[in-house]
Amino acid sequence: MTADLPRGRTHPLLFSGTDWDFDTIRRIYEAVEEAARNELGLDTYPNQIEVITAEQMLDAYSSTGMPQLYKHWSFGKQFAHHELVYRKGMRGLAYELVINSDPCISYVMEENSAMMQTLVIAHAAFGHNHFFKNNYLFRQWTDAEGIRDYLEFAKGYVASCEERYGQAAVEQLIDAAHSLMNQGVHRYPRRQRLDLKAEEQREAERHAYQERFYNDLWRTIPTGAQQASRQSEDKRRALLELPEENILYFLEKTAPKLAPWQREILRIVRHVAQYFYPQSQTKVMNEGCATYCHYRIMTRLHRQGSINDGAFLEFLQSHTNVVAQPTFDTPYYNGINPYALGFAMMEDIARICNDPRDEDREWFPDIAGKGDADNVLKHIWANYRDESFIAQFLSPRLIREWRIFHVLDNANKNVLEIAAIHDERGYRRIRRALARQYDIAWQQADIQVVDVDLAGDRHLILQHEVVNGILLAEGDTAQVLQNLATLWGYNVILREVDPATRKVLKEHVARATPAIAA
Structure with missing residues (x-):
């Protein structure tokens, strides 16, 4: 019943102030779930919400986000590092951590305010959860149930x-x-x-x-x-x-x-x-999906009166910080913020679906003016990864708003070259160049085992297909190859090959050391 509610409010407040208890968490979860289902039609795994301390969050950080992972000294080293910078106030902790599993586990910090608990449940338990369950890469490669x-x-x-x-x-x-x-x-x-x-x-x-x-x-x-x-x-x-x-x-x-x-x-x-x-x-898409979902859910909760103006302003401050994109000349610039780019592209796609310009109709004829933004976005979340998502849906308008240019830095030249500007050809080159930065073939070296000399000295032979003329780092390559030689038990040879001419550009050799004790 809503007869006693203040004018304009259709739902009772979920909380007042910053304090919360487990009954509050239950009410928050039910309200967020109702908004996620009715506002966005999200399809998620069942949720398991676990409240953890700052120290437990640090421990989860240290084990690559998997608190149930096996023990190893490197995780303890990471824990000591994260704890040091956290205690000194040099870095904060994530408000949540989510695991791609069935049920989907969301770890939330006990230090969070009631508003922040609402935000992270919307972000992780429904935004990330929907993406994990529906994106084709996760369906193809991961076993959430097991x-x-x-x-x-x-x-x-x-x-x-x-x-x-x-x-x-x-x-x-x-x-x-x-x-x-x-x-x-x-x-x-x-x-x-x-x-x-x-x-x-x-x-x-x-x-x-x-x-x-x-x-x-x-x-x-x-x-x-x-x-x-x-x-x-x-x-x-x-x-x-x-x-x-x-x-x-x-x-x-x-x-x-x-x-x-x-x-x-x-x-x-x-x-x-x-x-x-x-x-x-899928970093850009995953965070963009979760950020877009939490923004829509929190806006609905405020509109229906489930959270008050003070809580909504607190949310807007946190959200603005998350999606901020530092400019290249700021001291804390560290590349493109995946939250910022992902959220901006989701918002832009919704705009193209609901209120397109002539330019949008030319560039995106399949979705411009379609008017069904939520289903378009859910189709995109299910069927793309970062590289194809950016290559397909980065719009000229967003390129202009973000002031993106393609700058060519050739080591053999004394000056930088502006390779693409804001014209039709430039937009396409910028989009291709940015998408390439998220191409797994450019992020990770293509190294394959190509032969083993069984008849002779049993050397293991590997081949690196060099991309864009970039060779492997000498020091790291030597250490990794030595580990590989130890596991193999015999010498290892790695040849870096030009894919066009098949010429061997460089050869690395690691000598076998005594095998790991069995």
């Missing part, structure tokens, strides 16, 4: 290995595996979707079977020159399924000196890397 059980299994398995084989051996193995995580993912769909819930059972089966692939591989090594001459390179590579982009997968299946428990830990690390793979390609 991730929590798998992390519990992984944590227990690593702990049991430390007890049985020693903490030093396990840490050395994980150190080497972590250095290869970027090269430990499948970038193209596999024949069968990964089912993490069944991984624990499969591990037991693998252990009992003692990994038959070891014998199948190494029994093919020729015993004489005549036999070696009969075995063609193509057949050898076919047997090893080369080339292989997922180096951790190749080591797990093929490395001759690893024990079964070591292979299982490599499998755990690459599964975690694969879980995070979609997030690196």
Whole structure:
């Protein structure tokens, strides 16, 4: 009943002031859920809201956002760093942390005000949650239903290995595996979707079977020159399924000196890397979706009287800070803010759908004036990643408002070149150039295992397809290759190749060191 409510208000206030209790959180969640369903029609996993302390949030930061992840010394190092800068007031903490799982877990800080709890529930429990459930990359690459059980299994398995084989051996193995995580993912769909819930059972089966692939591989090594001459390179590579982009997968299946428990830990690390793979390609879209959703939900709550003017002003201040884009000449500029760009593009797409200009009709004939902005946005959230999203939907108007130019910095020239300005051709070049910055092929090196000399010294041969003439950093490459040589057990050769001429631009060699103790 609303008879006793003040004029203009259709719902009672969810809270007054900044304090909250768990009944307040329940009321906030129900109101946000009603707005998310009725205002935006969001489709989400069931939600699990957990209130945590600042120290627990720091711990979650340190374990790559996964509080249930296995223990490792590097997480403690990260915790000490984050805690130091936080205690000194040099950096704040995130108000929330959300995990792509079913149910979707949202960690919220107990230090948050009642308004901030409303904001982060709208942002994480519904904005991010909808994106996780519906975007094709997450549907294709992640198992939201099985991730929590798998992390519990992984944590227990690593702990049991430390007890049985020693903490030093396990840490050395994980150190080497972590250095290869970027090269430990499948970038193209596999024949069968990964089912993490069944991984624990499969591990037991693998252990009992003692990994038959070891014998199948190494029994093919020729015993004489005549036999070696009969075995063609193509057949050898076919047997090893080369080339292989997922180096951790190749080591797990093929490395001759690893024990079964070591292979299982490599499998755990690459599964975690694969879980995070979609997030690196959807940062702008994911944060843009969540920010757009929380803005719409909070505006609806204020309009219907569920939050008062003071709370809404507090929200607007926080929201404005989140979507602020520092200019390039400010001391704290750190590139394009994904919250700012994502939110601006979502708002611009809604404008194009509902109130297009002639320019918009020319550039976006499929959506301009369609008038169904929410469904257009939900289609975009489901079917694009950052690169394709920017390449398709960055509008000339937004390029002008953000004053974006394409500046070409050629190391061989003494001056910068303005390669694109605000004209039709320039808009397209700017959009392509910005989209390229989010291309996974430009963000991460394309390094693949291309051959193994089974008949000779068993050197592992890798190849880097050089993009835009950019070679790998010398120091980092040497360290990572040394870790790879330790895992493989023999020397490793990495050749950097020009994709056009196939010329070898540089060669790196890592000598095998004593294998990790099994």
